[in-house]
Amino acid sequence: MNDSLVVEAGDVHWLRADVALAAAARRQAAQLARRLCFPEDRVARLELCVTEMATNLLKHAHDGSLALRVVRTAGRAAVECLSLDSGPGIHDLGRALLDGTSTAGSLGIGMGAIGRLADVHGVHSLHGRGTVVLARFWDDGRAPAPGAVAAGGLTRPISGEQMCGDTWAVRTAGDHGPDARLVMMCDGLGHGPLAARAAEHAAAAFRDSTRTGPVDLLQQVHQQLRGTRGAAVAVALIDVAARRVRLTGSGNVTAVVATADTRQGLPSMPGIVGVQMGRPRVFEAAFPPGACLVMHTDGLSDRWRPADFPGLFAQDPVVTAAQILNQAAVRRDDAGVVVAAHGQR
Structure with a gap:
């Protein structure tokens, strides 16, 4: 690993x-x-x-x-x-x-x-x-000590398929501080094995890259997806020291900074990563303690509001991701959610 x-x-x-x-x-x-x-x-x-x-x-x-x-x-x-x-x-x-x-x-x-x-x-x-x-x-019965940012997510394939075209990943961004995190959400075009192949390429590029700027990382993923059917991809940098999140994306990925009663969207630009991607733009938002970055694919409605989920954003990020998927899925399509929560360490 x-x-x-x-x-x-x-x-x-x-x-x-x-x-x-x-x-x-x-x-x-x-x-x-x-x-x-x-x-x-x-x-x-x-x-x-x-x-x-x-x-x-x-x-x-x-x-x-x-x-x-x-x-x-x-x-x-x-x-x-x-x-x-x-x-x-x-x-x-x-x-x-x-x-x-x-x-x-x-x-x-x-x-x-x-x-x-x-x-x-x-x-x-x-x-x-x-x-x-x-x-x-x-494996040893001991949960790791919580960090400043906890992350987790959940994916679900389209009904009738075993392979999911959506994926996500989180890794460190050490030159932005020990607690900084990079978060990627990817939706391979279509569904089934070809969509899953595009998602796997995106995850591998994200995992193996040494780049820590969202734009540089998205462009590297774009190059790695050449020859696949392409994907919608968004990459976010959570800068804990600055209490900011910066995001760039291409395609239909929803990104929201949420608290118990507020929601601020971070848009992606039109395009298909690996096929035709325009010039990336970076969008920023405050990311104070208690906030969650929620990123999900278009297998879920983007009309949900934090007020619809009382108590949810204080939960483990996996519970948050699962409940949003549980309530906001709009059809039996590939669906994926990743949540990164800024806790108090």
Whole structure:
């Protein structure tokens, strides 16, 4: 893994809620954990956790999915489990997290058990609209200390496809300070293997580059995508010391600096990276502590507002990304979201 890389999209295994969900989730999660050489006692904890997540979906949700993936960062690895549903939401979240609480006549241990079993746990629920639950298991059982900027995201392929044409990645930008981060969001044109190939080329160019200016980096990605069908790509530099974010992009990628009640857009220019890209322009916004940079592809509506998601932007960035995808997806198309949050360290 490139030392400058913080985290990237990777492969996401999506499992729809049906009668076989619990067994399929246990099997997939155990396979991922054993590939990372988890000890068997931690594999068992992970299996129990995803069983609880699957059972909760089937008992309580109108419709939903589990998303499982491997996270790699700073020489560490984790299995990340996300549960997303479309309602009815949790009316009293605090009470639901207590053991012995149930609205379905069961023992009610599911939500409490997930919080105890996982190394990192998060939950966000919108009444009547849906819930996202996160459980992350690190290879050695210890979550890394939080930095000044935390980042995470989620991708989902178009219905009927296994490969997603959207991807994202985050890496360091050391000459702008130890906490500075570069963030890329990419949407390969179309969908399926050819779109995924373009996205993979963009991710590789971003990962391997030594450039730290958004314009220089976008132009390098443009050169690497020659010969592919091209992509919409945006690259942002988060300068923590200056409390600013600078972004350049070409194509239809939405970028927003959001707080609990404000939203400022950072536009991209028309064009197709790798095919025909105009002269890049840089757009800037303030990025104070507590702000989140949200970048997503056109598989999601850009009409969402922070006020529609009370409490969301204080969550783990992966929970934020998953809930925005959960609520703002406009069709069963490739979709991708990446969130970088400026916390207080």
